[in-house]
C-alpha cells in the first residue's frame with residue numbers, strides 16, 4: 001500500500017467539556033478520495049481546521065508529506081501544498097470572481113511583493129485562474145462581483161481557488177452544500193478526476209456524492225472515528241447505521 | 252474610462268486651475284491654500300494605503316507626519332546655525348537641500364512605521380487603533396519635553412529649503428513642486444493597488460483566512476503597507492514643515508492623526524483620489540466657514556457623521572458609485 005500523504009495521529013481537541021476531536025487518527029493516501037461523514041456538530045470542520053493549521057490540537061500530530069507539520073501555521077502548510085476549501089466561504093467578497101482565482105494563482109507562484117505591474121494583466125496568472133474557473137463551471141461569471149454569487153457558486157469558487165494552487169492534497173469542507181442537482185453532478189465529476197492529481201479529504205453531507213466518489217469513508221460521531229472502510233463496509237456497519245445512517249433514513 | 256477616472260481627471264483639472272484663477276484675481280494666498288491641499292492630500296495618500304487598501308485603522312499617522320516635519324526642522328536648523336548635528340563618531344551636518352531632507356524624512360518615518368507596525372499589527376480592531384494612537388502621543392509628549400528643538404514652542408526655520416533649479420521662496424514654484432510630488436504619489440498608489448501586492452493586501456482586508464489559505468502571510472503584507480504608508484505621510488510632514496517654515500509638537504498630536512483620517516474618510520476610503528477630494532473639501536470648509544464662525548469644526552463633524560452614516564464611499568464613492576472591474 002502506498003505511503004499516506006497526510007496523516008493525523010491521535011488528534012484531540014476540547015472546547016470546555018466538549019471533546020470536538022477525540023484521538024482522531026486517519027490518513028489520506030495518493031490517488032484516493034477519503035470521505036469524512038458524520039452528523040452536524042460531530043467535529044468534522046474542527047478536524048479540518050487542525051489539519052489546515054487554523055487551530056492547534058490539544059494533543060496529537062499532523063504529518064504531511066512525511067513531515068511533522070503540527071507546529072506550522074496555515075500559511076506554511078499551504079505553501080507545502082495543502083489546498084483547502086472552507087465550509088463557510090472565505091472569499092474576498094468585493095473582488096470579482098476572477099480576482100479571487102488570480103489571488104490563488106498568485107499565492108501559488110509566491111511572488112507577492114511586487115508593486116508596479118498590474119496583476120490582472122499578468123497572462124500566466126490570469127490563464128491559470130481562468131482554467132480553474134472553467135473546471136468548476138464559473139467561466140461565465142468571471143467578471144461578476146463575488147458577493148453577488150449564489151451560495152452554491154461561492155462553493156464552486158472555493159474549489160476553483162484551491163485548484164489554482166495545484167496542491168499535493170485537498171481538504172474540502174462540504175464543497176457541494178447549496179449546489180443544485182446540476183452543479184453537484186458537475187462537481188462530483190470534477191472531484192472524480194481530481195483524485196488522480198491529488199488526493200482529497202472530503203467532508204460532505206451529500207450521501208449520493210459520498211457513496212459515488214469515496215474510496216474510503218470515515219464516520220465521525222461526537223469527535224470519534226467510529227468506523228473507516230469502503231462504501232460497502234460502511235453501509236453494512238451496524239454501529240454506523242445506528243449512529244448515523246439510521247437517523248438519515250428516519251428523517 | 253470609468254466614471255471614477257473622469258471624476259479624478261476633473262479634480263486634477265480643478266486643482267491645476269485654481270492657482271491660475273487665484274493669480275488672475277490677484278489672490279496670492281490661494282496659492283498657499285492649494286499648496287496646503289496638495290501636501291495634506293499627500294499625507295492622506297499615505298494613510299489611504301494602510302487604511303483604504305489594508306483596512307488598518309491607524310490613529311497614529313501623526314507620528315510619521317511629525318517625524319517628517321522634525322527631520323526637516325532638525326536638518327534645516329543645524330544648517331542655518333552651521334552647527335553639525337553630531338561630530339562623533341562621524342560628522343553629520345544639517346542641510347537645506349529638499350531632496351536630502353525628503354530622503355531622510357522618508358527613511359526615518361519608514362523605520363518608525365516598521366517598529367510601530369511590527370508591534371501594533373499583532374493586534375487588530377480597537378486595540379490597533381489604541382496602540383497606534385499611543386505611539387503618536389508618546390512622540391508628541393517626547394517632543395514637548397525636548398528642548399533642543401524648541402520643546403513646546405516649536406521651532407522656526409527662517410528661509411525655505413532649497414531645491415536645485417527652483418526658487419522655492421516663490422509661492423508658485425513651491426506649489427508646483429508639491430503638486431508634482433502629489434502626482435507621483437498618486438501614480439505610485441494607483442500602480443500599487445493594482446499590483447500583486449495590492450491584490451493580496453486588499454484581499455487580506457476582506458478575508459485574512461483566504462489569503463493565508465493560498466499561502467500568503469497577511470502580517471507581512473500589512474507591515475510592508477504600513478511602512479510605505481508611513482514613509483509617504485512622513486514626506487508630507489517634511490513638506491508641510493517647509494510650507495510653514497515651522498515645526499512644533501502639534502504635528503504629532505492626535506488631532507493631526509484625526510485630520511489626516513478625516514481627509515481620507517471625507518474623500519472616500521480606499522479611493523485613489525479620496526484624500527485629494529477630502530483635503531480639498533477640508534481646506535475649503537476651513538477657509539469658508541472658519542471666517543464665519545470659530546466653531547466651524549462642528550459643521551465638519553456633522554458632515555463627517557453624514558458621510559459615515561449615509562455615504563460610505565465618501566465624496567468620490569458617492570459620485571462614482573461602487574467600483575467593480577478588473578482594472
Ligand SMILES: Nc1ncnc2c1ncn2[C@@H]1O[C@H](COP(=O)(O)OP(=O)(O)O)[C@@H](O)[C@H]1O
Nearest residue numbers: 015018020038039040041042043044045046047
Ligand atoms: N471555536 C469553538 N469554540 C467552542 N466550540 C466549538 C468551536 N468550534 C466548534 N465548536 C463545537 O464543536 C463541535 C463540533 O463542531 P464542528 O467541527 O463545526 O462540527 P461539524 O463540522 O461536524 O458539523 C460543535 O458542537 C461546535 O459547537
Ligand SMILES: [Mg+2]
Nearest residue numbers: 044045046087
Ligand atoms: Mg462543519
